[in-house]
Amino acid sequence: MPHAPASPLLASRPAGPLTGRLRVPGDKSISHRALMFGALAVGETAITGLLEGEDVLRTAAAMRLLGAEVTQLAPGEWRVSGRGVGGLTEPADVLDMGNSGTAARLLCGLLAGHPLFAVMTGDASLRKRPMKRVTDPLSATGAVFRTREGGRLPLAVQGAADPLPLDYVLPVASAQVKSACLLAGLCAPGVTRVVEREPTRDHTENMLRHFGASVSIEDTAEGRVILLTGRPELVAAPVHVPGDPSSAAFPIAAALLVPGSRVVVENVGLNPLRTGLFATLREMGARLTIENERVEGGEPVGDLVAEHGPLRAVDVPPRRAPSMIDEYPVLAVLAGFAEGETRMRGLQELRVKESDRLAATAAMLAANGVAARIEGDDLVVQGQGGATSGGPVPGGGTVETHMDHRLAMSALVMGLGTRAPVAVDDAAFIDTSFPGFAALMNRLAGGEALRAP
Structure with a gap:
């Protein structure tokens, strides 16, 4: 494109x-996540109202390269046949995320938990944007990231064969970093714990529950604590964007x-x-x-x-x-x-x-x-x-x-x-x-x- x-x-x-x-x-945030969670779910996810801007179409293309079946039936109406948690396959080509920082950062979390090798890039604007804010915490899963100087794209990742759950306190308020950590935690045994001092958009938590994951939220003196039980079976569910x-x-x-x-x-x-x-x-x-x-x-x-x-x-x-x-x-x-x-x-x-x-x-x-x-x-x-x-x-x-x-x-x-x-x-x-x-x-x-x- x-x-x-x-x-x-x-x-x-x-x-x-x-x-x-x-x-x-x-909604762009929900559209990205609907495609990604559909790819991780068992069965066919029906999506209506999907944003068909270039950013989201890049995510759809990436999910196809990772082994999911992604089909447009009509304007705004899509179907995703998923691979199940941990079931994504190694892409045969570079994942080009265009202008989308959301897609790139969330995808880092998705890839970190899968035992595969992938390369990601983007347009001139996206290649200037920092990725260390996600690659640093995600490295604790056992995934290995290689980036350009300053943590910028293009980026290569070798996902973890046996990913470890994360326990991470967000240094800045970022729904993208939070979501990347939770996506990686889906493939890890045990409980992934993410703490945010300032609440950020919670579409990831809402959609995790919608697809059947166990997610709990606790408000503590430390901040808002999100707990995700790893390795759930996500089951396809309709998404109205x-x-x-x-x-x-x-x-x-x-x-x-x-x-x-x-x-x-x-x-x-x-x-x-x-x-x-x-x-x-x-x-x-x-x-x-x-x-x-x-x-x-x-x-x-x-x-x-x-x-x-x-x-x-x-x-x-x-x-x-x-x-x-x-x-x-x-x-x-x-x-x-x-x-x-x-x-x-x-x-x-x-x-x-x-x-x-x-x-x-x-x-x-x-x-x-x-x-x-x-x-x-x-x-x-x-x-x-x-x-x-x-x-x-x-x-x-x-x-x-x-x-x-x-x-x-x-x-x-x-x-x-x-x-x-x-x-x-x-x-x-x-x-x-x-x-x-x-x-x-x-x-x-x-x-x-x-x-x-």
């Missing part, structure tokens, strides 16, 4: 409000910015460990409500209703970062239109995303006339909302996206509210998580608000 050539895109203020009902692509809250953030933010707008995003996953942005938006005074709340496949789901209105600055505490780590760029955009100074604290994890998202977000704002500064691990944004602030954000800049899909979408949302259009140097990578983003936003706008320059 070669990457598309650079695809510049321009966003300008639409002629009227954004209106309509829509569904965003399936809800809409991705990280993707829903973009049409919601656009509706909050564009006067007169009212947008309903249906079937969005509302896992409380993923909804820090929505809590923050309400603190900012956003007109954001939830309708039709329900539980599907063990995950809370609902419809989000966003309406335009004034926003005020907030101070976002560092403990909220794990529940909204992917949403800070678009929150920073909204902060630029709010009244007052917004401070987002504890964003060190943004430095190791698809780009250095902390620096890139500040640069995006500065290029379009918003005063922003980085203080340690905090991002501080001076908003331009309010009656005496001089009006909307100027815009008019070109944003360097650094092959980062979320940065590109955040900049394009900004352009829907600025005085002058906002350009991005490359929108091709948006398809890794949100296929059809530009077409969907144009449908809401009733015109070509997003277009080629």
Whole structure:
């Protein structure tokens, strides 16, 4: 799956409000895990609502190379015939994970527990991202990893023939590292113990239970302790993938910015460990409500209703970062239109995303006339909302996206509210998580608000 050539895109203020009902692509985190757990289960796992962006398609291709049967029956509808825990086979080719850090890091855990040799690589962006945060703890299973300098891809792994269970305290809040350790623990006898000081998204724990594993959670003085009993028989189970809250953030933010707008995003996953942005938006005074709340496949789901209105600055505490780590760029955009100074604290994890998202977000704002500064691990944004602030954000800049899909979408949302259009140097990578983003936003706008320059 070669990457598309650079695809510049321009966003300008639409002629009227954004209106309509829509569904965003399936949750990327759950989609990756559904394919992986389906490959480890006995029987055929039926998946509906799977995100068919490039990141997830890379995971599907990797599961095929590892011996699982992965078939697309219709758009969003997939079947996986698994090999059972410990049953994956040595791949005959390199596992190319494209742009997906989630897939690469989780796959390290999957491979560590199997007695096979594999080589993994990715695109230019992924090859810059650190993997030591997973390879270091996973080496305690008995797996052997060889990487480029700095723990970067390409990576070779010789999985453990007799993997040992892990007892690991996460040094930073990371659902990817936690999940990699739990995936490795599936193949080890005894109990794998992972401790996180700050709770992170728990899709892995939910899905382990859904497929029949024994997982318990204890809240202790040390932190949140996850205990997994190794070598279970995972049994195929249907997975209904809800809409991705990280993707829903973009049409919601656009509706909050564009006067007169009212947008309903249906079937969005509302896992409380993923909804820090929505809590923050309400603190900012956003007109954001939830309708039709329900539980599907063990995950809370609902419809989000966003309406335009004034926003005020907030101070976002560092403990909220794990529940909204992917949403800070678009929150920073909204902060630029709010009244007052917004401070987002504890964003060190943004430095190791698809780009250095902390620096890139500040640069995006500065290029379009918003005063922003980085203080340690905090991002501080001076908003331009309010009656005496001089009006909307100027815009008019070109944003360097650094092959980062979320940065590109955040900049394009900004352009829907600025005085002058906002350009991005490359929108091709948006398809890794949100296929059809530009077409969907144009449908809401009733015109070509997003277009080629």
